[in-house]
Amino acid sequence: MPLPTPEEEKQAFHKLVNIESYPEFLPRANEIARAYLANVDYTQDELHTPGAAAPGTASRSLSFRLHILPCFSDEDIEVMKDFGLDLSDVNQVAARSRQILGRLKGTTGAIMPPADHDGPWPEEWIRTFERWINEGHAP
Numbered sequence: 001m002p003l004p005t006p007e008e009e010k011q012a013f014h015k016l017v018n019i020e021s022y023p024e025f026l027p028r029a030n031e032i033a034r035a036y037l038a039n040v041d042y043t044q045d046e047l048h049t050p051g052a053a054a055p056g057t058a059s060r061s062l063s064f065r066l067h068i069l070p071c072f073s074d075e076d077i078e079v080m081k082d083f084g085l086d087l088s089d090v091n092q093v094a095a096r097s098r099q100i101l102g103r104l105k106g107t108t109g110a111i112m113p114p115a116d117h118d119g120p121w122p123e124e125w126i127r128t129f130e131r132w133i134n135e136g137h138a139p
């Protein structure tokens with residue numbers, strides 16, 4: 001399906017933005033739209049590569065302050081202090097990160113946070129926590 005010539009494209013654009021005045025142009029507009037779509041080269045656009053993230057996002061490393069702390073509610077932090085764990089303290093969370101991960105997954109004891117306290121976390125949050133550990137738990 002051939003693309004319109006530059007001259008035809010100019011006229012087509014005018015008719016399209018004033019389509020109420022050129023209803024007979026609609027079938028041709030459809031043809032041209034299909035021609036454009038058939039000719040798109042998606043490989044030239046990294047945002048359209050299937051499964052690709054925006055440039056730089058996958059390699060960005062995670063930090064406690066920006067990506068982990070906001071997952072803990074004020075209540076989580078207050079309650080867990082009574083059990084000897086300050087979730088707002090990066091050093092304590094880092095030191096017990098594997099145990100905490102086990103609790104977030106519910107594999108090493110009762111799942112945390114409990115269901116009556118807005119738990120469990122969505123899976124993406126848990127994967128993020130795990131990635132934060134594996135990247136060296138930056139503050």
Ligand code: HEM
Binds near residue numbers: 117
């Ligand atoms: C080292 C990991 C953890 C341990 C050993 C632990 C242990 C406990 C224990 C023994 C309780 C009281 C009994 C119970 O309700 O089951 C509790 C309660 C609670 N924990 Fe944890 N926890 C851990 C991590 C976390 C994390 C990461 C969060 C939040 C993201 C959290 C949020 C809560 C909350 C909201 C309660 C309130 C229970 C209530 O008042 O009914 N905990 N935790």
